[in-house]
Amino acid sequence: MLRFKARVPRKVLAFGLPTAWGAMAITYKLTCPLAQQDGLGARIVTSAVFFAVGTGLILHVRRALVRELREMREVAGAAQSVLLRPLPPRIDGLNVAAAQLSADRGARVGGDLYEVIATEHGVRVVMGDVRGHGIAAIGTVAAVLGSFREAVHDEPDLRRVLHRLDRALARHLRERAPDEHPAAEDFVTVLLLEIGRDGEITALNCGHPWPYLLSGAGVEPLARTDPLPPLGLFPLPTELPPVPCGSLLPGDCLVLYTDGVEDARDARGRFFSLQAALADAVRHHLITPHTILRSLFTGVLRHTRGRQADDMALLVLRNDRTRLACNSLGARGTARPATTNTQPSNHL
Template sequence: MFRIKGRVPRKVLALGLPMAWGATAITYKLTCPLAHEGGLGARVVTSAVFFAVGTALIVHVRQALLRELRHVREVAGAAQSALLRPLPSRIDGLNVAAAQLSADRSACVGGDLYEVIATEHGVRAVMGDVRGHGIAAMGTVAAVLGSFREAVHDEPDLGRVLHRLDRALARHLRERARDEHPSSGLEPDSPVAEEFVTVLLLQIGRDGEITALNCGHPWPYLLSGTTVEPLARADPLPPLGPFPLPTELTPLRCGPLLPGDSLVLYTDGVEDARDARGQFFSLPAALIGAVRHDPITPQTILRTLFTTLLRHTRGRPADDIALLVLRNDRTPVQCTPLGARGTARPAATNPQPTNHL
């Protein structure tokens, strides 16, 4: 009730000020003798009065629209933050850094998604890209991320996690199609045929072993020392949405993520970014430059990539961009013979990461 009463004066002011200016102009025209004279001076004064009234109305409307736009941006930003919630800087021995950049500076809502969760089956991560952006894309992101956050704890097999995501997406698209076409009263066979989501699922076990399932998404890069190479080169499955998944899904074994190694997950907006001459952004070259920094942390890698990318595009990327960096900072356990003296020494040490770029 308090909120309703608090908003009444603002609405009254928004309507009352234009009405007051309009009443001033009408009163001047009807009651002022100068407004009825035909001389040049009278016409100049009359024109000035109506010009002032019109200018005041335009300024008032502009300010009202700017206030409304700021409110909409705040709501969109809050919704986006609730979906892509900030990740902790450390998850089960992995240092983590992630960030998202919308191609439209006036929009806070994009179609990229990511999440990292520690489970009893290992650390599981998802990176995805919904076709399009805006409110419709945000609903799809919510459906996929909500299903992922539940399935990673329930399903021991990574293939079953992907099947859960596929069913959640199909259910969301059917419900959206019914809402968009309620008059048909029929269950749509192909609700949104052009809608799809690229998804990359990763699982990093306690021993560092990486398994992956890829549906149309770019493979991440593995950073080991100064070496930069794709995690895998296998052909991915089709994106979720247009085509059914195979009944049996066998995750791809991608080798270990050794202590000190990093994985860089990204959406295709990174490699599709172009400069003024139309040249594509070279992500491997940027990663080679990033690993030369000392110390190498997910935060420094992320900061270097965004700086290089924005310089390449002159601050105007053509597509939404999301980056996720995972670094294995687990201390390897060295077994010593029974009765041997001394303790195991960690292979590498790293400074504590920061929580911002």
């Protein structure tokens, strides 16, 4: 109510000031004797009056547009805090850091989504990419993330979580255009991960890039199987076999990302090499989630000179659990002792 009352005088000023200036200019033209003369001096004075009125109107409109843009950015920031809420720096023994960068300079929210939630079924992770970016993608991001945050606690089977996301997206698309069939371009790529207490990783992938695993063996994709089609393009197949992806041993990192990172190009059209950047970070011992995140974003922005064409999101998970929680052997050989690590921040 107070905000409404505060906006009333603002609207009065927005319409009242231009009206008053215009009335003054017309009154001067009709009633001032000087304005009726044809001499050079009279013309100069009349032109100066109308120039001052026009300049005032332009400045007033510019100030109003800047104020509206500032308010829109504040709304976008509030939406971001609800949709992509800051992740805790530590979730069930995993150190976490995440951030996204919108390609739309007028919005702080892009079409990328991510979430990490500890459940009784394990730590469950989603990384997705909505077609499009900016404020237009907020509704789809909200539908998918809202469904994920409920389903991960309710469904013991990761396949059922994916079905819930698929149904939520279909409902959203129908409600957005109830009299139309969803366009073929309306889709979302989704990667679901489940990390057990022993570090075992299970995945379901619908059209999303596989994350990179940083381990003692180097930098390699978490899996190499072909993903399913993105959600929204085709119905999910009857059989949805989860993909076993080995184990996340103590000290290992997972780097999840959206395709805007690897699709980033420089002035010569060359793509950004994410795997090479990760290998370089490992060589320089940048092995905490926060330092990896900062290093990658710095590298992409330097590569594109700050002119990225698509939204980008990065999510880094590091296993800092104890040896007892991960048994004594991992899927790739002898387990390494967990290292003590400072907790990273989620903000760049």
